[in-house]
Amino acid sequence: MFGYVKPRPDDLLVKEYAFYRAAYCGVCRAMRRETGFFSSLTLSYDIVFLAVCRMLLTDRHTCAKKCRCIAHPCRAKSCLTENEALTFAARVSAVLSYEKCLDDKKDKGGHKLRALLALPSLRxxxxxxxxxxxxxxxxxxxxxxxxxxxxxxxxxxxxxxxFGDLLGLCFAEGLEGEEHALFYEVGYHLGMFIYAADAADDYRADKKSGSYNPYVLLYPDGKGFDDGIPDEVKTSLRLSLVKLGEAIEKLPFKGDASLENIIKNTVYLGLPDRIDLLGKPKNKKQEKLYGGKHDRSL
Incomplete structure (x- = not known):
């Protein structure tokens, strides 16, 4: 998963954004430790959101330390350590990346070649x-x-x-009873949004290449996709975020204001921001702020 599920930094407290960035680095290090260096190259904001959500189920006694890595060899950055949610997210990411790679291997062209090269490491x-x-x-x-x-x-x-079912299963993996139901619901509605948003964003590229895209079939004349996406598609995406919002309100925040603010900021501010950018060319500042392209098939 790549790119859509990210908070709006300007509306987080400084300490909350610092925690989020430390969580990002923490997931990356957990991936290298648990599933190998190559797997860390598949890190995405979506997986970090999964880790932050699952932190609600840990004892929340997170530790942070200054770390260096290949991406930042000269400047040490804060990194969360010793948290089972980071390990869980790293392991889930490895499974998703490998299964996606197997799926890409069936395609033609560049996707198949990249999949064949990456397959041994991801396996x-x-x-x-x-x-x-x-x-x-x-x-x-x-x-x-x-x-x-x-x-x-x-x-x-x-x-x-x-796709919603898939993300629901990822969010609820290893849980039982009410916890399973709560986290499955969050993952399900998030997956529904991601798939639909990415299909809308890819409309012109998929129409040109002939790739499957539901919106190409529903809007064969391309009306509304010239500069952005149609208003009715935006409305549908916003309605899906309403359901996601209802789902996250049921999560066991237990007074953890930082985690609650990061999660709600992502759903109520970060994801709506992405809707306004769908189908439009993004400048470097927007790409840095909102992340890169997302592939709805994982």
């Missing part, structure tokens, strides 16, 4: 993740998506629901 990372049940569920969901794509399904809801 090792997935094995080290030790999440066989999630791996099977991920494979099944991606197979369902592939069938819908082969059938040229003219519906955004059907494939988005499958």
């Amino acid at each position: 090792r990372a997935s094995r080290r993740a030790r999440l066989p049940f999630l791996a099977r569920e991920t494979e099944e969901c991606l197979s369902e998506l592939a069938v819908l794509e082969e059938q040229n399904t003219p519906s955004i809801d059907a494939p988005a629901a499958v």
